[in-house]
Structures are given as structure tokens and as C-alpha cells.
Amino acid sequence: MSFVEYGDLIQDGDIAIVYLSHDSMMAVKVQQGAQTQTRYGVIRHSTDLIGQRYGSKVTCSKGGWVHVLHPTPELWTVCLPHRTQILYTTDIATITMMLELKPGSIVCESGTGSGSLSHAILRTIAPTGHLHTVEFHQQRAEKVAEEFKEHRVDHLVTVRNQDVCKDGFGVTGVADAVFLDIPKPWEAVGHAKAAMRKQGGRVCSFSPCIEQVQKTCEALADQGFQEISTLEVLLRVHDVRTVSLPLPDFGPDPSAPARPDTKEQNHASVTLKTTTPPREMPGHTGYLTFATKPRL
């Protein structure tokens, strides 16, 4: 197992995703002899996990069962330990396409945060790309570096514990793409430009507040970035439901020819499959500002 390469069987040291139910998943570090408590009972790693095929059904001690899934950056995003606010898959997907990431891309990112986006970037740029990620919080930088190792992607990433606004990304003239998710992105735009290839590239800044966006756009324009474009993308989930709609009874219709099944119709209803929106949904995550750095 690795976050950038599928494996078939669960092995000692893997990260496995235990799928409990639709909205409940947990990431488990598989260790010989270890146990994991779930609401369906205990999962014993040595017998229940190691050697099983990813995707298998595992019966827990209380008789309930769970599925054990191969980790992907998307599954990791919904189970990772939050040390910061994180980016979710809808924004991540948009960022990945709009930054034109692909195998071999060299990417700079700040801040690393909990590493939600980092894993998705690594998946996309492997096996020949590299991620330079900068996090100013020391513990967070250490923790995420540890995770990259556990997830067997550490060969693709360099974690730097520094302030991107003061010290930049630690590399110059190499990046195909730069991503900023920091409180004052406009202060890092110059560093972003310096980190990028002279041939040009793409940059993205994620900010929750429109005031941040305005300042960032100004800084991008001042630094000569082109095609500056701000957008917002939201995920709308449709819950599939079977609904039953009763038919109204207007009484017998004298003009209509009498039908044998009229009595049945009195209590008739129509059943159909449809979808309902969730009662509440995330209505704002952040504004995504993209721009192109032209060739110098």
C-alpha cells in the first residue's frame, strides 16, 4: 500500500480505511497484534486485517461487519486528524485541474496544515514530480512529515518549517505550480513568483474572505500575473429517497366512465424515487483565485 500506488492485500504497517457507514470512516494503522475498537466491536489486526484483500468485509467481535478500504487521498481527507481547517475534495479537484497538475509537476504549497491537499497533490504528481510544502507551525510540520513517511510518499515531498511570507518556499525557478492557503497570501505572491520556472506556470490562492481575495488579486496583477480569475465551487449532495405522494380524492366523477378500480384509487398514492437536498450544506469554503505567470 502507498497513497500513490494500489496494493491488493493489507499488510503490516499499512494505513487502512475502515468503512463503518455512509458518513463514518476511520483510518487505521495496521500493526501486528494491535486492536481497533469500533461501534461494532473489536477488529484484531493480525487475524482480521493482515493478509486480507482490500475491499473485504470484516466481522467485528460484536457480530457487526465493516469494509476495509485501500487508502486514497479522498478517503484520507474525510478521516484525517484535523490540526487545522482543511481543504475538501471539491476544492481540491478544482485546484488540481486549474493548476494543471500531472505526473512530473513540481509544486510549491503553503501552508501544509493537516496535509489534506498535499496528499492529493502527491497522488497526481507521482512518480516523477515533487512537492515543496512550507508550514510555519513546527509541530504541524513535524507531524505531517511523519504522516508522509507512514503513507510512503516521503520520497516525493520536502517539508520546510518556515514562514513563507518571510522566507519563501526554499526553492527558486523550479515550480510549475504554486498553491497558497495562508492568512495574508498577498505577502507571499512575490515568493511564489520567485519559486516558479522562468517559462511560467500556474498559481492558486485559497481565501475564505473577499477582502483577502481583493488584496491578493492586486498583488498578482502588480507582479505581472495574467488570466487572474476568482471562482467559488460548492458540492451539492442529492440524497436518494423513495417518496410516496398521496392522490387527492375529488369524489366520484359522473362524467367519467365508471371503472372497476375506482375504490382502490380512493386511497391511491404515487411512489417514486427522487432526491432531496440535505437540510444544511457547506455554503462557503473559500474563494479560489487562479492566475498564470507569464514567461519572463
Place this chain on the structure above:
Amino acid sequence: MADTGDEDCQYRIKEGDYVVLKRGDIFKAVQIQPRKKVIFEKQWFFLDNAVGHLYSTTFDIGSGGALQPQKLKENESCSDAKEAGTDNRHIVDDGKSQKLTRDDIETLKEQGLKGQEIIQQLIENSSTFRDKTEYAQDKYIKKKKKKYENTVTVLRPTCRILAMMYHGREPGKICHLRYDTLAQMLTLANIHAGSKVLVFETCAGLVLGAVMERMGGFGSVIQMYPGGGPVRAGVESFGFPAHFHDTLHEFPICHVNALLAGTLDTTAKEPSADENQSGVVAEEEQNQREVEPQSMETSTADAVGDDQEKNEKEKRKEAKTQVKKLKLEEKRKKLAAVASLLEARNADGLVIASRFQPCSVLMGLLKFLAPSRPFVVYSQYKEPLIECYTKLREHGGTVNLKLTDSWLRHYQVLPNRTHPLLLMSGGGGYLLSGTTVATDHQKPAGAQRAEEPAPKRLKLTDTEA
């Protein structure tokens, strides 16, 4: 990587390259061919002069359709006239504010004035420009720029640009798949280098190309195609290096049932032997028949020619059939290779985006996925995906099912004038995504696997029974 001079050579436009032309928000994908007239945004020109220049260069379109690389400075705003009104109370729309007539402008154009200069003329001859607010002046210039500037930028194609291009120009060709929805698909299906991905699409090859770009030439992509042959004009537009195409395989869905039943015969040597069962051969024969009448016609035209010519024709015909035979053999070998890729039923991802009924397609192709692998189905309509969802829930073998669509809004960001754009896309299509898991009836097959411990599996089947 060292920043050497000749490193740039890979950033230069070459003859034969697939490129994307851009003006404003309008894109068009073309191939660079010598003396080929290109029509873009009601203007025609030749791309010959672009060869040798760097990608992302902006060109002026000169007389006779010749391209002239633009100097960098010219991009800057032209008007320094900083006289502006405070509001629009004195501006009356009487249609008389512009002194230049249509003919005047045409004359200016004929005189060879550049877009920039024409705009300057328009401003000088506008009686109301000075009374407009600073913001309205900006807007005026922007509008005129769009109309009179004849420039074109030559870009290297990428998934982002092509997805936006198709969505903007020919949404019908890609089942109205919006670019952000395509982005979701690539991420939800965990498309990455080194995996084995199945693609079924009727989106002109855009989805297939997008998947191939994300695979970077590592792993394999199998295009499951309906009908006579795979449609992938859009893949060409990506301009992939040759080795990318080695990772692309194709399999006709009309053989899926035979493959699953284990009755697909790809071993036969003699084409005539299995003509009836193999659709590939049948198609090939059909093509042959279609081609032949034409060649007959040409042969009747010079039928009066001497015997030697006839003999030569015979020989050529023979050689042709020989070549055809070889091609058929090649095709059969390829089919056999793809069949063995699929037979393992261990694909890592499935991406469907078509105008076909998604439920049938999904249920047919899901069988080729390994357990614990993601799949994603796009449909322009929601109802067919509700059907898919219901069927999958009944059938089992999948978890993490989600029916979604995405909402996309662009913003204008300008000092004191930041707001959402007035127009937004009403919808970008729907996605059903999920993850496969081992099903009960897959267990017996799994039992043959030596590496799985037997006792555990027995216990599992017990509890499930």
C-alpha cells in the same frame, strides 16, 4: 534541472504541434500545418509564422493573415486621459455620442490601424467618454478592445484549457460536461500514474485525454467503446508524446458479454473462420466493401489500358489484401492483449461519461474492477443516476455511493467593484461516485488465492450466510 539555453526548445512551437488559440475567453484547438488557413473568431490567418516562437506568445494578425509576434509592452492600457465624470446623470443615450460612422471605422481598418489605435480614435470621437465614470470608461475600453483588437495567443494544450474550450464552444459534443465536473471525476476516480483505468465516454475523447494526461504515460488506459470504432478526436488535441499512446488500449463493448462468459475467441488465425463471431472482422470486411466500389470506379475509367496495367493492378490488389490480412492479425493480437488485461478483473478505476443509459454501462463494466477501487459515472441528467444508485444498493458490491453535482460561480474582482459575475452556468451535470468492495459471490473466486488465509474466510461466509 539546469536552465540551459536549449531547454527552451521544448517550449517552442513546432510544425505539426497541436496547439490552442486563445483570444479573451475564447479557445480553439488546431494543428500547426504549413499554409493552412485557420479561421478563428471571424478572422482568418496562417500559423506558419508562429513556428519557432515560444508557447504563450501573443501575435497580431497582419494583412494577408500573417502573424506578427506582439511586443510585451503593447498589452498595457492605452488611455492616460484621466478625466472622468462622477455619475451618469448627464449621459443620454441618443445614439449620437460616437462621431465616427461604421464606414469611418472600416476605412481606419483598411488603413492598417491597429486595434489599439482604433480604440484611441473611438475615444477621441466620443462626446460622452469624458463624462463617464472611471469605471464606465474601463468597461468601454474593455468592450472595444474585444471588438477591434485582432490578436491571438498560441497556447500549449492542457486538460484545463481543452475542457474549458469544449464547454464554451461545443458543449453538445461533450454531453454538457462542465470543466469543474470533469475535475471532480478525475479526483473522485483517483486517476494517477501506474494504475489500470477503464474509460467509457462519448465526449469526443476529452475525458479519455484528461485521464491520459493524469496518468502521464504510466500504467494503462482501456477505452471501452461502443459501435464501430473508438471516437477520440479530442485526444489528438492534447498533443501527447508518442509513448502515451502505447498505454492506450481499446475494447469494443459488444464483446463484453462474450469476454465475461469466457467465450471470446481471440486465438483464431484464419480471419474467415470466425468472421461471424468477431465484430472486428465483420467491420473490417464492411469497410473493405465500402472502399471497393470506389476503386472499381477508378479502374473502369482507365479500363481501356493495356494488360500490363491490369496485371499490376492485380498485384497491387494482392499486396493490399496481404497488408489487410496483416492488419487484421495485428488487430486480433491487440484485442487478445486487451482481453487478457480485462479478464484479470483487477482494474483500478472506472470512468463513465456518455449519452448511453448509465445504469447498463455501469453494471456491465463494474465487473472488471478490483475490490476497493473507485468509480465515477457522469450523466447530464439526474434521473438515470438515481436508477444507478438504486440498482447498486440492491445489487451490493459497492460502498460510499454519492450522487452529487457542483455549483460554480466566477467573480469579478476589482477595487470597489467586486461581485459575482452576472451570468453563471446553470448546471454542469451530475456524478455518481462510489467504491467497489468484495461481494459474496466473488468469494469463491478469491478462495483460489493462495495468499488468503482460509479459516478467516470460512468464518466470514458463515456470518454472511
